[in-house]
Amino acid sequence: MKSTPDLAVEATGLIKHFGSTRAVDGIDLAVPAGTVYGVLGPNGAGKTTAVRILTTLQQPDGGTATVLGHDIQREPDTVRSLVSLTGQFASVDEDLTGTENLVLLGRLLGYSRSQARRRADDLLTAFGLADAADRQVKKYSGGMRRRIDIAASIVVTPEVLFLDEPTTGLDPRSRNQVWDIIRVLVSGGTTVLLTTQYLDEADQLADRIAVIDHGKVIAEGTSGELKASVGAGAVHVRLRDPVKRPDAERHLTKALGVPVLLEHDPVALSARVEDSDLVARAISGLIAAGIEVAEFSLGQPSLDEVFLALTGRPAEEATEDAPGEETAA
Amino acid sequence: MSTHQPTAAKNGVATAVDENLIATLTAGSRPPRPSGVTTALTFGWRAMLKIKHVPEQLFDVTLTPIIFTLMFTYLFGGALAGSVESYLQFLLPGILVQTVILTTVYTGFTLNTDISKGVFDRFRSLPIWRPSPLVGALLGDAVRYAVASTVVVVLGLVLGFRPDGGVIGVVGAVVILLVFASGIGWIFTTLGLILRTPNAVMGVGMMIIMPFTFASNIFVDPSTMPSWLQSFVDVNPITHLVTAERGLMAGTASAGDIGWVLLAAAALTAVFGPLTMYLYRRR
Incomplete structure (x- = not known):
């Protein structure tokens, strides 16, 4: 080479x-x-x-x-x-x-x-x-x-x-x-x-x-x-009841102090966080408020979260890839 | 969360891949650039491989000619020429032309199907003589035209067609026809690149081919037609082609008739070849 x-x-x-x-x-x-x-x-x-x-x-x-x-x-x-x-x-x-x-x-x-x-x-x-x-x-x-x-x-x-x-x-x-x-x-x-x-x-x-x-x-x-621009990690929360999602969003926003992203899945929310202690307290807060949590995890930021951090909005789901595909066909 | 750690590359299969791949990578040095003839012939070889793997695509060049020849011979033979045998002497060179010219539509159909697949992007990203995929496809189609011609001629001979031009006349007629058909083929590569779907190519192709083949001297002597139709038949290139074919098979062809066909093929290639390439580059 x-x-x-x-x-x-x-x-x-x-x-x-x-x-x-x-x-x-x-x-x-x-x-x-x-x-x-x-x-x-x-x-x-x-x-x-x-x-x-x-x-x-x-x-x-x-x-x-x-x-x-x-x-x-x-x-x-x-x-x-x-x-x-x-x-x-x-x-x-x-x-x-x-x-x-x-x-x-x-x-x-x-x-x-x-x-x-x-x-x-x-x-x-x-x-x-x-x-x-x-x-x-x-x-x-x-x-x-x-x-x-x-x-x-x-x-x-x-x-x-x-x-x-x-x-x-x-x-x-x-x-x-x-x-x-x-x-x-x-x-x-x-x-x-x-x-x-x-x-x-x-x-x-x-x-x-x-x-x-x-x-x-x-x-x-x-x-x-x-x-680094997105935050070290992200917390993903899935609720038992989608009706409770607005409540959960309010609680999490307050407890974590960062914007909470509503995922496509109607029971899922996520947020970027640095501090795992903060997450533990926020989840306890949800349970204390009577919002049942089906599962939660702390992991790497997803593409959606990167986009949220970079653009302030989630990655859009386009129906097709670049129109180039269309004209090339 | 990551499911894959670098250590995963150390399992048996992956390591074997690694060692072989490193060795294989170092072997991939670039050979000298091949000539346009080599690449065009290589694409012709690809067309042959596709026939080998999908032999059904030969139906249109084997069964259609049989059906056409039998149908028109027995349908019109008695009425038009008094007997099937005498009509066959007149019809066979014409039906040969119609069969092969109809087959040229498939050139555009195949190209349109082919080009929509990812493999054409790969061909277009190779450092090769740019028209070679299209020239190769036409070479492959020439083989299909030859198959169709052979089917018609052999069937004709079986039914009682006796050309006075002999073997040389018949072979000459087929060769001239292949040359002309390859010229026509460029019209359909052009259409294949303009139209969106393979079916549209078929539809438009047939719409063009039908009037040219029927309003010609393939089936009947034009002297019985109304004068307006006769004047169309007289300028119709298919008429000139059929005249040359009949002449060659009967051993009476004039140099002018043959020259006209070769010139027409050259003109079609000169116009539609570059047009096809222009469209191909712009895709």
Whole structure:
């Protein structure tokens, strides 16, 4: 891995409209080479569109971006020879077998037939897919699909690997496997830019995180820096009776001295707190006031809480991801 | 709360993945960039693999030609030419054209289906000659057109079609037809990129193809048609194509007839090829 430029990806003021929607509304990114960079945001925040622009699949309406010093608009072909993309949806041919997919890509990237075949076999073995090599990808499980997707992205080891929501919809075991693969890739010198909806995932993998909302970067830093801005932890409370939630909200706000977030679940509330003693007293207070608590926990802040801290409102549930998906279809 | 600790990577499976993966990563050096011919042929190979895995997609190039040839031969044969045998000598080159031209619609249908899937994003993010996925798809379709042609010709021979042009004439006719069909194919790749759904491509495609194939000299001699229709038939490219096909199969084709077909194919490619690429780049 060459280490000439310090930044693997640099974007300044990227803009992309779809009709009247500003899917990407002035995004700045600076991704240091050789690191994992997390782009965190809810559905529809513009993550996918940003990744599509950076991998030359879409033209920005404004702003500039470079990959390892090469401009994505002036030198798209050079950029394509440096990056590799694993899209949010299956980015291999589902009708073909695992081997056929990897041989296809190997041939397209310039390997001879036998080199491509060898590379495919090596990758399938390394990703634990040797047994499924001759099965059509449409018969793979979700976790296997994700692994073949990623394998397809490193037939030639890219300088920068873009992973668009690599673990969305995966069970915890498959998710851990994908995480392990990403860690190994980075230890081999590849820069990884991944998008995710899960703070947990960004926290586990990313050296730096950009939080995106409505097409803008609303916070950027290491996960430690972001958490410091959000509060050390969060208390989650579930009540027995949803009718009591307004009472509980009033009590908790008073006892904890911070804003209380009403979750989508009609019996759930949460708040960011520093002090666990305070939480213990607040829960006792609820019980004393006759509000029955089904369960409570003290844990890491959720994405909702990060958003509440950064924007003063919960992360919105958009019905679809970036409209780019729609126009690309 | 985190369910995953770094130590989890140390369990058996994950460690095996790690060691192999590190070794595999270092092996992924970039080979020299392949030529456009190589990548286009590789995409053609992909089309062949898809036929291997989904052989049902050959129904439209095997069963449809059989049904068409049998139906029109026996439906019109007696009425139009007095006997099935004599009509077949007239119809077969025409029905061959109709069958293959109808098949070109599937080029757009397939592209529209294909491009909506994530795999096309991967192709578009590769450092390759940009038209190669589309050129490769057309190469694959040329194989389908060849299958359809073979079915029609063999069935014709079985039913009693006896071309005076011999083997060379028939093979020549099929080759010229494939060239023309590939030109038409670019119209449907264009439509495949403009229209939203595969079904819309089918609908619009058939709407274009039907009048051109029926209002031609495929089924009947145009001299019996009203003059307004005759003037359309005379300028209809399909008419010229069928004339060349009949000529080749009968061994009487003029260089002008063949030249016209090749020129038309070149013109279609020159207009719709770049248009397709323009639309493809903008997606």
